[in-house]
Amino acid sequence: MKKNKMNLTQDPVTGLIIKMTFPMIFGMLGIVAFNMVDTYYVSKLGLIPMAAMTLTFPVVMVIGALAQGIGIGAAALISKAVGEQQHTKIIRYTTDSLTLGLILVFVFVIAGLLTIRPLFTLLGADLETMPYVVDYMTIWYGGVMFLIIPMIGNSAIRALGDTKTPALIMTVAALVNMLFDPIFIFGYGPIPALGIKGAAIATVISRAITLIVSLYVLIYRQKIVSFQKALFSDIVKSFKDLIYIGIPNALTRIITPLAIGVITGLVTTFGKEATAGFGIATRIEMFAMLIINALASIFVPLLGQNIGAKKDLRVMEVIKKSELFSILYGLFVMLILILFGRPLAQIFTDNSAVIETVRMYLLIIPIGYGLQGLFLIHTSILNVINKPLHSAMISLIRMFLLYVPLAIVLSGLMGLNGIWIALNASFVISVLISKYMVGKLMLAHQNH
Template structure:
């Protein structure tokens, strides 16, 4: 039965209605991410009840935790691109072996990176601007988080395998389950209940690790037993060949994703010059951004398998149409989200800020930066589409240009001109410059690839 559904998914991706297919793939992801992101906001809310210092401490952890998550995302992108292209080319056994290798490879690399982070915890967070008042909270949270990082990676890579096969419903359910477990455990472990002692920010980290561990059990069962999408051997390629394929796309993609937390670290350091209240508000703003951009994030997971499978089948016209339609939708959708944020800015700021200054800065954030989220969507989807076309260096260069040519410089200049307001407006202007460049570059690259394919085909 699962084989029939898998075959039907391939057929839809390669020949079905583009809007209908993308909608079918994306809607389940949106619901899964709504649950996951909502529970993350619940996480932030409970931590905010502990006070400004714990909230600021957890805000300091975002760049570091997102560095490891970015490695997982990058390897997931490589996994998805390789497997989806193999499936589009009808190489089913090769795709199964690639899936197995990617799971093992990701676990090893993340464990190594988490180990380095644990050993260098104090120097890293001191460099980010943390002081003696926030470092103890950071240790409570990150000691547990680093230990559980390997449990985070397996469900992420496993979900990439499922999405590459055209199944987005199952990953959304896994994401929702993890978020639900985390949300239930958060208040119990943070504040204590019955025989369970109050653990503060450490409880939030433990809740996350437990949720990830459950996800590991579920995803391994689904891939190995129920859907039979894993194979520990291949008659057509060696382990090193599979590793090379995944790393060729995964490492540049991971590098591109890791630039984001580096940029966040620089932005956090700039914001830290305005005080702990500004850092706390910026951390809340980052969580708000995750919710506001969840449709973009969902599309960044569903558009690449569509692009990769059609690229493997040589359907460049479908790739171009899907890319263009998706960008138009994102611009309209994100503008509507911005209007909603404007109307609810006061309520949102009051909900997550426990000091007048924090509330004021959260409101300022909502009024400025979210206006550019549609442009940010163009950048994110172009980046993921480059990876889907097996052009990881293009994606890496685009990320470098966005963050270190436009985003941070514009934000830094803006902060010198008009303080925090200038910083947020400058970041939005950086998104505008990058979005225009990204769109023009992708269209040119796709046209060149199509012409090259036509030239090598026999007449």
């Protein structure tokens, strides 16, 4: 394995947090840009293709969630093995996480292609949208390997302490997609206009590049993928370890959008202006939360390597400084959005009711941004110390036992703003729960 320039178990923690988080911001911007570009160009084809593409989001989300879950499992296990300096374990977990990804690819391609029509009929596709759904998903399923394997591979690379390479891979994918989308959708030179098929082809090509680069890094640069025959019992154990962390995390990522779907339905009862304002505000929030989400993505390797190296004092330093970083950034963004909420809303609309919805959202919700960061840190800690079920449980509690019920009650008492207050209240309570749980389980883990 090639030695990393940053030593996660020895270099100053504050510097590591900044150096590792910064590249991931650009990588995540790449992901946001990827999705926005697809949506923008397909919307130019008309309402029906756009509706068809929207119908594909739940399936794409579920498959992506499973890949992310396996990736989180891989990152947690590999990072600890790096800290333990167990090179054999690093190779085993990296190789087997990719193999597990290939098994998922096989299952999704076969099952997906055989169930396009019945599945999307259940999801609401009608006679008008179904041909577009079939065109898009037939190509998308064919390239599902290019989605799953790089997601797992990039998690493995991050586990080594390298956040620059995954960020670069994601940024390049976004740029390639940005270039190829209009060419394949609308046609250019000898390439005919392919419509929604073109969007799927552009996605597959850009994802294929991420596959090639991530595998090159893992196989040739880091040399942590083995093609030698392994004991079946070792592979089974490795699969169990990966699935044990991966599946609860995948389910958490599926549960969250379901809860958001309930909240969106609640918002729509306040009218079209409220719905539009909610949509604009959440897109602004997507950018505001980039740094918090980037911190969460680098936290697992940083913590995992130090836990693996049994540096208990440094582990506590990583946690405390990450929490401080999250709180300070949350306060900074809160101030910016409180001051500039209205001008930001006016970029997207001139409707006064919509602007007011956005303004109130950006006045109330950012108060809890720092807490959102703490919650992400706490759930990441639970994954690294091999307590993924606890992580999934508190995520479930936050969404369905706190946020959704509170939103229903407070919206009845306080109107639309009650929904925003409910989100912050859910984070206050869930962070108190997660902090207590992490403290107790970390102590048990260190004494183990």
